[in-house]
Amino acid sequence: MSDNKSDASISISNPSLPLSTQPDQTPGLADLSDRDQFWDKHRNNADRVSDHYARSRYQKYAYRINDCSQMLDFRLVPEQSDGVYKLKLSSAKFCRTRFCPVCQWRRSLMWKAKAYQALPKVVQDYPKHRWLFLTLTVKNCPVDELRKTLDWMNKSFIRLTKLKDWPGVGWIKSVEVTRGRDGNAHPHIHTLLMVAPGYFGPNYLSQERWNELWQQSARLDYKPVTHVRAIAKEHNPCVIIPEILKYQVKESDLIANREWFLELTKQLHKTRAVAVGGVLRSYMADLEREPEDLVGEDSKGEVDEGHLYFAWKREHKKYKLIDP
Numbered sequence: 378m379s380d381n382k383s384d385a386s387i388s389i390s391n392p393s394l395p396l397s398t399q400p401d402q403t404p405g406l407a408d409l410s411d412r413d414q415f416w417d418k419h420r421n422n423a424d425r426v427s428d429h430y431a432r433s434r435y436q437k438y439a440y441r442i443n444d445c446s447q448m449l450d451f452r453l454v455p456e457q458s459d460g461v462y463k464l465k466l467s468s469a470k471f472c473r474t475r476f477c478p479v480c481q482w483r484r485s486l487m488w489k490a491k492a493y494q495a496l497p498k499v500v501q502d503y504p505k506h507r508w509l510f511l512t513l514t515v516k517n518c519p520v521d522e523l524r525k526t527l528d529w530m531n532k533s534f535i536r537l538t539k540l541k542d543w544p545g546v547g548w549i550k551s552v553e554v555t556r557g558r559d560g561n562a563h564p565h566i567h568t569l570l571m572v573a574p575g576y577f578g579p580n581y582l583s584q585e586r587w588n589e590l591w592q593q594s595a596r597l598d599y600k601p602v603t604h605v606r607a608i609a610k611e612h613n614p615c616v617i618i619p620e621i622l623k624y625q626v627k628e629s630d631l632i633a634n635r636e637w638f639l640e641l642t643k644q645l646h647k648t649r650a651v652a653v654g655g656v657l658r659s660y661m662a663d664l665e666r667e668p669e670d671l672v673g674e675d676s677k678g679e680v681d682e683g684h685l686y687f688a689w690k691r692e693h694k695k696y697k698l699i700d701p
């Protein structure tokens with residue numbers, strides 16, 4: 378007993394042991410930069426998603442996700458106060474696999490940045506228009522019927538936009554899928570909807586009326602659930618952007634069940650996550666495309682006073698500082 382105990386303490390403190398068996402004192406990315414603390418979580422989930430793909434028909438995704446963002450290159454940018462630096466991502470190699478948690482997160486950041494840039498221009502051009510956050514749902518479906526269900530929901534949405542009562546003059550629409558406790562899929566549509574000022578007057582639609590319009594468009598034999606929320610006049614529609622341009626499937630659902638996830642991959646192959654309609658198309662149609670750049674503004678401009686490199690250490694579930 379006591380031998381075992383002393384063995385353990387020796388292996389921790391013995392300086393003659395190779396470095397790899399020493400406790401790791403190297404600073405992690407999250408220790409050095411508050412704003413970069415999310416990297417560890419996403420990269421750790423990427424390992425789990427990669428494991429799901431291993432030895433499946435999507436083996437190639439397992440390799441790609443495994444190689445994704447293994448090394449992060451950050452610039453040191455001085456802050457105003459002396460001796461304080463901020464880390465800004467300079468470069469990284471991303472795999473761009475649809476359900477890679479790191480790439481899904483980066484893609485959402487890039488989309489959000491684009492929308493934050495474009496929406497104020499729309500508000501400037503249409504100062505009296507109002508904004509709604511509309512969610513459309515249908516009953517859960519088996520995951521192997523997801524593709525068919527989404528296809529039908531998207532067609533139903535187009536029918537909805539053609540109804541006489543449809544108040545939207547522009548919209549950003551995204552599709553989200555969550556996993557029900559029973560393993561069924563719960564697909565729903567989130568929409569940021571721009572409406573003419575008359576909506577809060579003669580053209581107002583009650584929640585009940587929205588339910589009816591969605592039921593009619595989707596040709597359902599039951600009352601579906603919709604949620605509609607008006608964005609207060611004094612608020613900018615940007616407040617809703619995080620709800621609309623987030624992940625398509627949240628990370629906890631990606632990693633929960635391997636079989637479900639493999640079927641989800643098959644079902645969502647080449648389906649579109651984001652669509653832009655009406656007058657908003659001329660402001661931000663590029664939201665419909667995969668962002669070319671997943672690094673973002675951080676890599677541009679400003680002086681840097683050196684670089685720090687961090688490598689993913691799977692065994693520690695952390696990005697650690699390295700000397701390249």
Ligand SMILES: [Zn+2]
Nearest residue numbers: 445472477480
């Ligand atoms: Zn990736």
